[in-house]
Amino acid sequence: MEARLAWRLFKRELSQGQLLLIILAITLAVMSVTGLARVSDRLQIAINGQASKFIAADRIINSPVEIDPQILVQAKELGLQQVSSMQFNSMAYANDEFQLITVRAVAQGYPLKGTIELDTGPARGLPELGSIWYETRLGGILSYPESLELGNSEFTLTREIARLPDAGFNPFASSPVVLMRIEDVAKTGIIQPGSRVTYLYQFAGDSAVLKQFENQVKPLLNNSQRWVDVQSGDSPIAEAVKRAERFLLLASLLGIALACAAIGIAAQRYCQRHFDVVAMLKTFGASRKQIRILFGLHLLLVTLLGVVFGIIAGLALDAVITSYLPESIAAYGAPLARPVLLGVATGLISAFMFSAYPLLRLLAIPPLRVLQRQLEGLQFGMWLHLLLSLAAMALLGYLYSNSIALTMTVVAGVLLLGVLLSLFGFALIRAGHSVGMKTTNPFQLALAGLRRRARQNAIQLVGFSAALVLLLTIIALRQDLLNEWQKQLPEQSPNYFLVNIAPDEAAPLNDYFAKHDVKATDIYPVIRGRLTQINGETLISSEQSRNGDPGRVGISRELNLTWRNSLPENNEIVAGEFNLDDYDVSVESEVAERLELQLGDTLTYMIDNQELTVTVKSFRAVHWETLQPNFFMIFSEKALAPFAYTSMASFHLPESKRHLIIELIQDFPTVSIIDVGAMVAQLRQIIDQVSLSLTLVLVLVLAASSLVLVAQTEAGMATRQRELAVLRTFGASGSLLRWSTGLEFALLGAIAGFMAVVVAEFTLYLLKTQVFELNVYMHWPWWALAPIAGAIIVAALGTWRCRALLQQSCSQLLKARA
Template identity: 80%
Template sequence: MEKRIAWKLFKRELFQGQLLLIILAITLAVLSVTGLARVSERLQIAINGQASKFIAADRIINSPTPIDPTIVTTAQSMGLKHVASMQFNSMAFANDNFQLITVRAVGQGYPLKGKIELSTGVTDTLPQAGTLWYETRLGGILAYPKSLEVGNAEFSLSAEIARLPDAGFNPFASSPVVLMRLEDVDKTGVIQPGSRVSYIHQFAGEESQLKTFEATVKPLLNNSQRWVDVQSGDSPIASAVKRAERFLLLASLLGIALACAAIGIAAQRYCQRHFDVVAMLKTFGASSKQIRILFGLHLLFVTGLGIVLGLIGGLALDALITAYLPQAIADYGAPLARPLLLGVATGLISAFMFSAYPLMRLLSIPPLRVLQRQLEGLQLGMWLHLLLSLAAMALLGYLYSQSLALTMTVVAGVLLLGVLLSLFGFLLIRAGHSVGMKTTNPLQLALAGLRRRAKQNAVQLVGFSSALVLLLTIIALRQDLLDEWQKQLPAQSPNYFLVNISPDEQQPLTDYFSQNDINATDIYPVIRGRLVEINGETLISSEQAEEGVEGRVGISRELNLTWRDDLPPNNDLLEGTFNQAADEVSIESGVAERLGVGIGDSLTYIIDNQRLTVKITSVRGVHWETLQPNFFMIFSQEALAPFAYTSMASFYLEDSQKHLVLDLIKGFPTVSIIDVGAMVKQLRQIIDQVSLSLTLVLVLVLLASSLVMIAQTEAGMATRQRELAVLRTFGASGWLLRMATALEFALLGVISGILAVIVAEFTLYLLKTQVFELVVYMHWNWWVLAPLSGALIVALLGTWRCRQLLQKSCSELLSA
């Protein structure tokens, strides 16, 4: 019987429009989360797929010793593609010349991602047995020989390498690269016991396979073996990819918060509309159990319909956006199950946990309300409602993002918004108490309306403020990320590097740049040195630490040192003063943290078998992603004057100037030229895709926020209709009511804007310091723009929704 009554009540209210608000809220919740999750996952997969070309695979295991064969067997059993490679240094001979080279010996199938670029174009093949492909600058160094001796074997040089997909970016790697087949390594005889070799195993496959493989294999790796993916430091776009994924996760989390706010508002409004129904049912003898079943089924029907509509809308939204994506992104498929399950979970958890307290109040309505309409049943337990609401939001957020930092940041922002609404918003609304009910002044009437609907308006502030907080946070983060990436790759970023510049070539090279109008950076001296002591304490290597040797761990390789009189571009002075004396050094912040040193500590280096002790006087933040020369340690010129050095520089060439590269090679045969133009171009493509991702997510959040505001203005229409009828009866003009209504919503918008700025600044501080590692600054213009924008948007939405009520006559309002 209860089922039939619930179904009839559901159909009646559905056709009469009584359920539109809550169905719209649940639909919006599921649509936002499903659509954002689906689009975000597609964009994440596309970004990672494009970025994986920088490492020529999806995952890499890099090891100084051969890896356990079972790892390869496991990968093959999971259906992953696999390529084995080796990398080592060797001396190469051609005629009477010799040169230290880096040998890349690759197996069949290399590269798994990306393409090898030769001077003649892109190729899908590998060198033939007994032949080598060589980096262009090796030909200039050795006068373009026909063949090359490596160890015991002689190889013919068959093609010039313009770029390998996983070449990385290291202008200090002065050894030219040659590419050979893996099976040719044995005949060289170069690899002997104790030789320094990197064994590289590259894997590619579906994301689900890779995650399973990672979970299985990573625990088996030792400390000397490294697991590498596109988010590892080896990738030149690691930072951009990480920040983009965090942004997409954050957008979806804010979508969940948006959904929770919408459902909470709708549930409260729904239950308030049924206070009289419950009182009448109890008056006619319905038991508490029957009423619980009735409204429980009713809520289940509403939730089910909202979830179905939301899932359909989310998939339609994904299809619509995908149709406008670049083909390179649209071609990437995204798993369908997770967004759908997340949408269903969002609908169910939000609907029931956010409806718990309003439903408890509804079921506790006494029958006496039929006579005394001011009775509203349960008035205690608000703390339970808040607890359930926060728990639902945190649970959904963590289930989606798997990021405690992101989830807790969103929860902290919600808590602050709740506190401000309680302390600040309610006080402002109550400030209209003293103006009475005068109907001659629109502002006084608007303030009186705020006072009369203090509780209802406090609920409306939740929706309006939440939407504005989301917009401000997403807009600010998107702009900050785009600005950060623009700094990394400004127009005319260097696409060539020069290394091994001798001191007597610096001035001729500078003159050449000036004569040919080449945009070049400063010339940086480079000196190799090893850090051996900190504050007089001898350092040990990481290998010694693994063997059980006690001591302070240093940096297990030689460092590239330089000098400068002023702070380099793309460096930020974090502490101290930059080098002013011969015994001072400036250190990069990451290395300082790794070594556990700071201002005042002394460092001792061995350079050309000589000891040099200096004191740290400044700590720098370095933007490593800028493709500019950067250094861990910067000295004064006086400190490094006794040591021999070479220099490096970078410059930018337009396509029309590419012929100047040949002139440089001929004019400066001992200088090595490294072409990073292809890398810069590919990096720009990735950044463009990331920028597009951020823009699309911003549009989604804008649409979702607008829907929440529209849904929020639905609340209180019945109460407003009664008040308008009373005011019409007492002679209020249409102009007065329209102005008062617009001003009332505008005041709500102003308060929402102020609250939103406070919460957004707090949330951005947490996000920038704990998640995105961005510079924190105040958005002072928001304190004017946000309240004004809030007033305009909310006033327009409110008056638009009330337009029909404002056009009705007194008799029409009373009879409606």
């Protein structure tokens, strides 16, 4: 019987439009989550897909020895594409000259992602057996021979390489690269037992399958083998990709928060509309169990309808946005199951947990309300409502992001928002008590309205401010991330590096740059040295540590050291001072953390068979993503003065001046030139796509925030309708009511804007320090602009929604039902 009555009630209210608000709220919730999840998944997959071209695959196993063949069998069984390659150094001989080169020996199918760029354009295929493709500068060094000897074999030089997709970026590795077929390696006789070789096993395929493969393979790798992806730090855009993914996750989490706010508002309004219905049912003898079943089924039907509409709208939203995306992004598919399941879970979990307390209030309505309409039954238990609401938001947030830091940051911001607005907002409204009793003008009438609806307005402030907080947070983070990436790659980023600059060539080079108006960085001296002791304690290598040898682990390779009298660009002091004395050193912060260094520690280096001991004076944060010379250790000039050095620099050369490269090679034949222009172009492409992604997500959050504001405005219409009827009865004019209504909403919006800035600054502090690692600063213009914008937006929405009520006569208002 209850089910039949619930269905009849559902059909009646659906036909009368009384369910529109809650269905719209649930539809908004599911649409926001489904649409944002699918769009952000697509953008995330596209960004990673484009970024994977920097490593020529989706995943790589980097190993000093050949891996277990069973791993390759597993990859094949999972349907992954795979290709193997080798990398080693050797001496090449041509035209009576020897040259150290880096050999890349690759198998058919390389590269899995990206393309090999030749001097004539993108390559098709690989070198023929017995031939080699070579880096342009090798030809210049060896006077462009037709062939070269490598080990026991001679190879024909056929094509010039402009760039390999997975060449990486290390200006200190100055040996030219050659590309050959892996089948030709054996006949060179170079690879012998004990030879230093890097084996690269590259894989590509579906992200879910790759994750499954990773879970199977990673436990099988030893300490000398590495699992590499675009976020491993080997890619110059690793940090940009990580931050973009975190931003997309955050945007979707904020979408969930918006959805929860909309459902909470709608659920409260839904239950308020049925207070009289429950009182009537109890008067006619309905039991508490019957009423619980009746409204439980009714709410379930409403929720299911909202979920269905929300999923359809979310998928339509994704289709519309995808149609406007660049083809390079739209081509990437996104999984359908996860966004749909997340949308369903959002609708069901949030509808239940946000409706629990309003439903308890509804069930507790006494029958006497039939006679005394001010009775509302249950008036306590808000702590339960808050607990359930936060639990729902945290559960959905973690299910989506799998990130405790992101989820708890959003929950902390929401909790602060609720506390501040419930207390401080209520106090601000109550402060207008004495003025609000005088209703001789619109402003005083607006204050009176704020006071009469103090509790309801405090709740409305939460909804208005939540939307504004989310907007401010997304706008600020998007701008900060874009600014950060622009710093990494400004318009005139260096596209060439010079290495092996002799000391007597530094001044002529600077003159050459000045003469041709070429923008160049400073020339940095480079000295090779090995860190051997910390505070007098001899360091051991990682391999010795793995073998069980006691001692402190150091850095198992030579370091590139430099001196500077001033702090370089893209470096920030995080501890200590940079003004170096004669025997001080400034250490990069991550290296300092890994070596467990403290300010004042002594470091001993071995340079040219001589010991140098210096004191740690400062720690620096270095932006490695910038294409500028950067170093782990920076010394004073006096400390490194006894040692021989070469130098390096980078410069930007526009396309119109590319001819200067030939002249530069002729004037400075011993200087090695590294062209990173192709890498810069590829980096810019990735950053442009990330920027587009952030903009799209911002638009989605803007739309969702606007809908929440509309839902919040709708929630108070019934009470306002009754008050307008009373005021009309006592002779209030239409203009007075219009102005007072607009001013009341404007005051609410101004308070909401002010509180939104407070919470947004707090949330941004947590996000920047705990998640995105960005600089923290105050957004001072917000403190004036947000209250003004809040007042204008909320006043416009409120006046627009009330326009029909304000145009009705006293009799029409009294006849209409809330």
